[in-house]
Amino acid sequence: MAKPIILITASRQNHVAAYGEIQAVATGCSLHYVDAIARAGGAPVLLPRLADREAIQAAAGVADAILLTGGGDIGSLCYGEEPHVKSKWQDPVRDEMELELTRVALERELPTLGICRGVQLLNVALGGSLIQDVPSQVPEALKHYSEGLAALLLHTIVCEEKTLLHRLFGTSSLAVNSYHHQAVKAVGAGLRVNARAPDGVIEGLEAADGRPLLGVQFHPEEIAEPYPQFQVLFDWLVREAGARSGAHRRRGERGSHVQPILDDSSAADAAPRAR
Ligand code: MN
Secondary structure, eight states, X not given: OOOOEEEEEOEEEEXXXXXXXXXXXXXXXXXXXXXXXXXXXXXXXXXOSOOOHHXXXXXXXXXXXXXXXXXXXXXXXXXXXXXXTXXXXXXXXXXXXXXXXXXXXXXXXXXXXXXTHHHHHHHHHTTOXXXXXXXXXXXXXXXXXXXXXXXXXXXEEEEOTTSHHHHHHXXXXXXXXXXXXXXXXXXXXXXXXXXXXXXXXXEEEEETTSOSEEEESSOHHHHTTTSGGGGHHHHHHHHHHHHHXXXXXXXXXXXXXXXXXXXXXXXXXXXXXXX
């Protein structure tokens, strides 16, 4: 059986020389995402950070699921706020790319997992807003930006009962890693909170109506090897992607809203999938 294609978003990456000058501009993501998807049985495919809207739509057209990765801050103007002085690392091209990708994913009901910046992106795409700097805007905030030397479980979260996240972890309380200074503020339309840290900071969102949309504020990909309980999130995404792509193959759909290849769906069973 063909492996489902999991589209992973990549960031712009500056390779800086020792004397501080930018030597090369690249696009990519942490190998941990790639490895976690591969372990789950998916075919990881990178979507390079790019601005071309039609290219983004075409890429989404062959994907069975989307993984929105971590990264810098989403530009505050995307959710109608002026920037806080502590905001950093914005990349408007990446914001636009991921907002467009998420729009298509929602329209096509592609299973989507958002990690760290990814859960924030999912929230902003659905009209939500962000706390721009947790240390200065959340009273009595815990430490949410790890400065440990190795993968570290930094703080606990409590998963809300009767959520997908609770079902996947099979527990209410667990310790997670944490590398963020921003967090979800107002929750976007159709989403619900599935986990919080003890200081009240939102640590995860999911679709309120059971659609396959899941986001977490921690980084399961980084700790899924030493702590295999975190692999379940990637297993879930690939399982949902496989169920979806299998159903589409059975119905002979191409699944793209961009350009229907075959008008006669009765003849489509013979058509190979665009892989
Ligand atoms: Mn945290």
